[in-house]
Amino acid sequence: MTGEIKSESSAKDVATEVIARILAGETHLFHELIRPVERSVFVMLFMLLRNESDAEDAVQETFIKIYRNLHNFRGDSKFSTWVLSIARNEGLGWIRKRSSRPEEPLEPVLDESSGDYTPALLTDWREVPSEALERSELRTCLCRAILNLPPIYRDVVQLRDIDELDVHETAAVLGITEGSVKVRLHRARALLQKQLVPVLKGFAPAAKRSWFGRRV
């Protein structure tokens, strides 16, 4: 490693090269290949299955499938995009299996064109700094707001805002158009803003004025 910043294409080449070595017999390299994506795969499956223990089992099954199908990776997409597509299918398979259990209904299907996407209106906003995430109540609020999004919006938030995939990659994982990704992301962010603004206000640092006011 020479320390230079890797471009996206060279990162893709590295993954392709490592895969070739694994297929040639250096199977231990599979551990290193998947380390950068295992967190994203867990989050995706946790969001789909809403249960840590099921998500963890599904992650293990996903990576075993990926290992056994490694020869099918063509290198025309990024390795992470390919992995997330497989993980998503694995998660949807688990949901289908569960749906035969009456106590766990399938997630409601939402019409993309319906709903209220007007943001929460306010006149002042004090930024909630990232340090506030040290508070578990804030983490819980954010986590719950994301999990409570309708599934089609939750998917794009996860891939675009949490995993930081680009629009093209997100569209590829979800099998939808880039236009749909943008529309869904816009609505998802509006829904999150609307739901979170009243809650987040309580986590913003006190305004300077009131701080000095109290000191007097």
Place this chain on the structure above:
Amino acid sequence: MKIDCKHVWQHISAYIDGDVDAVLRAEIDRHLEHCEICSAVMDSTRNVVVLIADERVFEIPAGFSERLHRRLDAVLSESSPGSFSPT
């Protein structure tokens, strides 16, 4: 062209992602300069996007990675990739 608040809200997500053209961006910027509501909506939406992207929001269970790689070790030692044939 002057744009109204609703017009700005339609483009918030694209604006945050830098996915609006220069003319529209300038219009939105001009609107934000004098509209308290839209400025607060824009800032709060951006704040939400930054917070949810933080790795601390979704905690990974303790020992998750170790258990995953231990399970994979067993699979890696018994089969080479692609050689698996279901029994």
